[in-house]
Amino acid sequence: MLYAILCYNSEEAVAAWPKPYHDQIMASLDVVQDKLNKQGRLGPVARLLPTTAATTLRKGREDIVIDGPFAETKEQLLGFFIVDCASLDAAIEAAKDLAKANPGTGSYEIRPVAELRDYQVAKERKPAA
Amino acid sequence: MNDLRWIDGVLGSARPRVVGALLRYFRDFDLAEEAFQEACLRALKAWPQNGPPRDPTAWLIFVGRNATMDQVRRRAKQEALPDESLLSDLDDAESALAERLDSGHYRDDILRLLFVCCHPDLPATQQIALALRIVCGLSVKQIARAFLVSEAAMEQRITRAKGRIADADVPFEAPSAVERAERLSAVAAMIYLLFNEGYSARSEEAAQRLRLAGEAIWLARLLLRLFPAEPEIMGLTALMLLQAARMAARFDHDGNIVLLEDQDRSLWNTEQITEGLALIDKAMRHRRPGPYQVQAAIAALHARAATPQKTDWAQIDLLYANLERLQPSPVVTLNRAVAVSKLRGPAAALALIEPLASRLSSYFYFHGVKGALLQQLGRDSEARRSFDAAITLATSPAEAAHIRQHLDHLDRQAAKNP
Numbered sequence: 379m380l381y382a383i384l385c386y387n388s389e390e391a392v393a394a395w396p397k398p399y400h401d402q403i404m405a406s407l408d409v410v411q412d413k414l415n416k417q418g419r420l421g422p423v424a425r426l427l428p429t430t431a432a433t434t435l436r437k438g439r440e441d442i443v444i445d446g447p448f449a450e451t452k453e454q455l456l457g458f459f460i461v462d463c464a465s466l467d468a469a470i471e472a473a474k475d476l477a478k479a480n481p482g483t484g485s486y487e488i489r490p491v492a493e494l495r496d497y498q499v500a501k502e503r504k505p506a507a
Numbered sequence: 508m509n510d511l512r513w514i515d516g517v518l519g520s521a522r523p524r525v526v527g528a529l530l531r532y533f534r535d536f537d538l539a540e541e542a543f544q545e546a547c548l549r550a551l552k553a554w555p556q557n558g559p560p561r562d563p564t565a566w567l568i569f570v571g572r573n574a575t576m577d578q579v580r581r582r583a584k585q586e587a588l589p590d591e592s593l594l595s596d597l598d599d600a601e602s603a604l605a606e607r608l609d610s611g612h613y614r615d616d617i618l619r620l621l622f623v624c625c626h627p628d629l630p631a632t633q634q635i636a637l638a639l640r641i642v643c644g645l646s647v648k649q650i651a652r653a654f655l656v657s658e659a660a661m662e663q664r665i666t667r668a669k670g671r672i673a674d675a676d677v678p679f680e681a682p683s684a685v686e687r688a689e690r691l692s693a694v695a696a697m698i699y700l701l702f703n704e705g706y707s708a709r710s711e712e713a714a715q716r717l718r719l720a721g722e723a724i725w726l727a728r729l730l731l732r733l734f735p736a737e738p739e740i741m742g743l744t745a746l747m748l749l750q751a752a753r754m755a756a757r758f759d760h761d762g763n764i765v766l767l768e769d770q771d772r773s774l775w776n777t778e779q780i781t782e783g784l785a786l787i788d789k790a791m792r793h794r795r796p797g798p799y800q801v802q803a804a805i806a807a808l809h810a811r812a813a814t815p816q817k818t819d820w821a822q823i824d825l826l827y828a829n830l831e832r833l834q835p836s837p838v839v840t841l842n843r844a845v846a847v848s849k850l851r852g853p854a855a856a857l858a859l860i861e862p863l864a865s866r867l868s869s870y871f872y873f874h875g876v877k878g879a880l881l882q883q884l885g886r887d888s889e890a891r892r893s894f895d896a897a898i899t900l901a902t903s904p905a906e907a908a909h910i911r912q913h914l915d916h917l918d919r920q921a922a923k924n925p
Contacts, residue, residue, distance in 0.1 A: 388563075390520030390732075391513070393725065399512045427778075430731040430744065431785040445789060446735035466788035490785040492778050 380421070380499065384455065389428050411495075418500025424460065425493045432489045433466060435473040437482060443470060448487035460491065514554055517563050518547050522644045523729060525567045527616030530623075532572055536641065536669050538579070545578075546571030564613075614733040615681050617642075621726070622690040625697040626672050633668040635701045635719075640665050643722045653704075653719050691734065695743050695799070698726045702747045706754070720751055741790035742800030748783035749806035752776040764909045768815040780810045798834045801826050820849040837863040841873055844880070853883040871900040878913060891917055 395403070414420040429447035436442040459476070463469040466488070473486040522543065529539040546567040560566040624638040636654070639645045645653075651661035682690060705719030727744040734740055756770035765771075787803045805826045812818040827843035841860055848856035857880045860873070867873035878893030894913050901907035 394519040
């Protein structure tokens, strides 16, 4: 079974970490990632830019573009896409295509990725298609 | 897990909200700060044992307020002279706080806190010092070091600033839309000033002052979280991120200035560039251009160019023309001249800046740019005069050394072709 492990914390608090502490935490996380990767169990790892860089596409009769992150508390995170886009407009277009394919309620938060590590789960571990 | 540094992060990031809310209750800077300190002390005792509370900000406000109210009551008993004004409307506040603070409340608290710091009665240096002390929570010692003054002098500067705003009477009601917009632009200006204090640092003092640029970005993000749909705040944040991204490439090992076109672009911070570009993209969608957005767009074009030759000078020239309309200033025209020289040659650029001579006669960069343009045109003796003027106006050894290089080059030319 593949599991997504999603990271939550106060971005302000994390941004306020002093650099040596930040580096130390990142290094200890690397150790865990290395272990998982060597076992062929790690897929892509992404660090996102702060929510201040986010834009949200709110689905509806007409899609609305809102500055800032997803803020509803009555909807849950169901999945995510990593898409290479030349600009924010291109990213919004991609999200609008997704919204068209899946109309109704819900939102797409569009958040730039700070760093992507494109690890691959080993083939024999992936569930059969 | 004995490492308590995560708590510092939580306390530091909660500070503006907590101090802002406490200032609303106590209407007194020193009391609000004291209350925050007390709450932090209690957090350092309680959180390692019980774990952090679900809402650390609300916890700190509650604890800080209650602890300080106890103290105020006790002092009032001992001194037998109760200060009614200190205790006014605390009872109302108590019940209001019980319902938890909503984000709208926080927003005006923090904006007020920032706005008080940039009161027009305060000179710019005091505004910045106050914001660093009260909003960012830097110690007086840290601020003094960043400004290269003694701790006593900085202490005095901050005390004086606090005294002035205590008399200034900033209203505590929620601001109107117009007032809010005015406050926002005053705060943005102060933040950019703070950034430039750090960014203009010369290499020898850089480590201390770079911190100021970091604090400015931190404040801008704070403001952006409160006002997520303000394109100028996005522009300001983007501008600072894109400039900060070049910080490591701006000086060589000997502390000499490295010009943008000579910088090692692999030293630029890609994460800050990504964030800056994302923000400027967001801002542009609003189609409400302003000076910060235009300057950020110019910085973005530099950041996007993989090599100096790939710089889109035509677009930069257009953006400067835009900026001249939005914010007319001879310094903007001077900057535009650099783009013009790349596009249409040094003669066109020189024609653009010559009319500025009287207004910029005491500006280091004017003479530096003029000298470089004259040099490109082969007018060496005039170039030398401009560089000589620049060197007397240099504000740091690095600036002087940079002009010295130009003069040495002219000397070598003169020796070759006497």
